[in-house]
Structure formats: structure tokens, C-alpha cells
Amino acid sequence: EDQVTQSPEALRLQEGESSSLNCSYTVSGLRGLFWYRQDPGKGPEFLFTLYSAGEEKEKERLKATLTKKESFLHITAPKPEDSATYLCAVQARRTSYDKVIFGPGTSLSVIP
Amino acid sequence: DAGVIQSPRHEVTEMGQEVTLRCKPISGHDYLFWYRQTMMRGLELLIYFNNNVPIDDSGMPEDRFSAKMPNASFSTLKIQPSEPRDSAVYFCASSPRRDRGLSNQPQHFGDGTRLSIL
Numbered sequence: 001e002d003q004v005t006q007s008p009e010a011l012r013l014q015e016g017e018s019s020s021l022n023c024s025y026t027v028s029g030l031r032g033l034f035w036y037r038q039d040p041g042k043g044p045e046f047l048f049t050l051y052s053a054g055e056e057k058e059k060e061r062l063k064a065t066l067t068k069k070e071s072f073l074h075i076t077a078p079k080p081e082d083s084a085t086y087l088c089a090v091q092a093r094r095t096s097y098d099k100v101i102f103g104p105g106t107s108l109s110v111i112p
Numbered sequence: 113d114a115g116v117i118q119s120p121r122h123e124v125t126e127m128g129q130e131v132t133l134r135c136k137p138i139s140g141h142d143y144l145f146w147y148r149q150t151m152m153r154g155l156e157l158l159i160y161f162n163n164n165v166p167i168d169d170s171g172m173p174e175d176r177f178s179a180k181m182p183n184a185s186f187s188t189l190k191i192q193p194s195e196p197r198d199s200a201v202y203f204c205a206s207s208p209r210r211d212r213g214l215s216n217q218p219q220h221f222g223d224g225t226r227l228s229i230l
Contacts (some may be wrong), residue, residue, distance in 0.1 A: 046219070104154040
């Protein structure tokens with residue numbers, strides 16, 4: 001069964017304290033992995049797409065990496081405005097269409 | 113550019129009433145998705161359309177839920193009759209046509225409709 005899990009469920013960091021969020025997946029036929037950021041009362045906002053193991057993407061203080069079983073979102077020297085819920089989603093190959101499966105998310109709080 | 117537009121932003125209604133949620137996707141996007149988000153179950157895909165045609169509705173919880181896309185710029189999600197367990201935030205998202213080489217495009221989400229069924 002296709003599955004996406006994220007850890008930790010919640011993470012509290014001091015401003016400037018770097019860390020990583022994990023997204024583990026078991027799907028047949030990975031077509032792509034997406035990272036989103038969601039602020040309270042808002043819809044998820046797209047951050048990155050990763051397609052194959054070994055690929056990396058960067059945006060400001062965020063860097064996403066992908067292996068065959070998991071993806072990491074590294075946050076370097078976070079600021080309070082990085083506080084949000086981070087969701088990963090996996091697009092899995094099906095016979096005639098692709099299915100998108102979202103993980104439960106990691107709630108990140110960055111304390112000044 | 114205008115993003116995905118959903119209405120209403122908030123809906124409070126009594127059990128048994130019909131609820132209609134509306135979505136205007138980003139112009140030119142070929143795919144439209146309806147999701148439901150709760151604390152317990154996270155973000156769940158309900159149904160998605162490609163070029164106005166429903167492709168996968170396996171996530172629709174039961175016959176009380178129905179979705180339509182009469183044209184490329186409008187979609188509705190209807191619940192009739194509504195029940196308290198339908199209370200959630202409902203999101204609409206759209207994405208562009210897939211490129212030949214890279215077949216996956218990210219989804220762009222609206223800000224959701226917060227639905228409360230009393």
C-alpha cells in the first residue's frame with residue numbers, strides 16, 4: 001500500500017538553529033516528490049519538486065534532497081518567519097493516471 | 113496573476129442542509145483537485161478532473177458528496193445532506209498540463225473553505 005510519513009510531527013527550534021525534516025515514502029513507481037509550506041488559514045504553497053534519487057533543490061534557507069526511500073528538508077539558520085507546517089507529497093504512477101498522496105506534515109516553530 | 117479562488121471562505125450550517133463549495137482554477141490549468149483537510153486525517157484527495165472530466169473520484173467519502181466541472185473555469189463540490197463529520201477545511205487546487213519530459217507539475221492551492229456542520 002502506498003504510504004507517506006513525516007517526522008517529527010512537531011519541531012521547535014531557536015532562531016539560527018539548523019535542523020532537518022524527514023519524509024519517508026513507500027510507493028510503486030515514483031513520478032515525483034513535492035514539498036509544500038502551509039501557513040495557518042492558508043492553502044499549501046509549493047516549494048520544490050524532486051524527481052530522482054540524488055537530486056537536490058535550494059531556496060533561501062531551505063534545501064530539499066531525495067533518496068530512493070525518503071526526502072529531507074534541511075533548514076539552515078531558520079528565522080521566525082519560517083514557522084509553518086511543511087507537507088510532502090508523492091506522485092505515484094498508476095495505469096492511466098498518477099495519484100498524489102500527501103504526508104501528515106511537520107509543524108515547525110522557530111522561536112526568536 | 114490571480115491564484116485559485118474559493119468561495120465561501122467560511123460556511124456554518126445545520127446538519128441535513130445542502131452545502132455547495134465553489135472553485136475557480138488558475139486560467140490555463142488543465143487539472144483541478146478537491147481536497148479535504150482535518151487534524152485527524154490530514155490532507156485527503158477527494159476527486160480530480162482533467163480537462164473538465166472526472167478522472168479519479170475514489171476519495172469521495174460517500175454518495176452524499178458530488179463534484180462537477182461544467183467548464184474550465186469553474187467547479188463545485190456539493191454535500192447533500194451534510195453531517196457534522198463533514199466539518200473540515202476543503203481545498204481546491206489546480207495544476208498545468210504536464211510537460212512531455214517532466215510529467216509532473218506542482219499543484220496550486222486556494223485558501224480553502226472552512227466548513228462547520230452543526
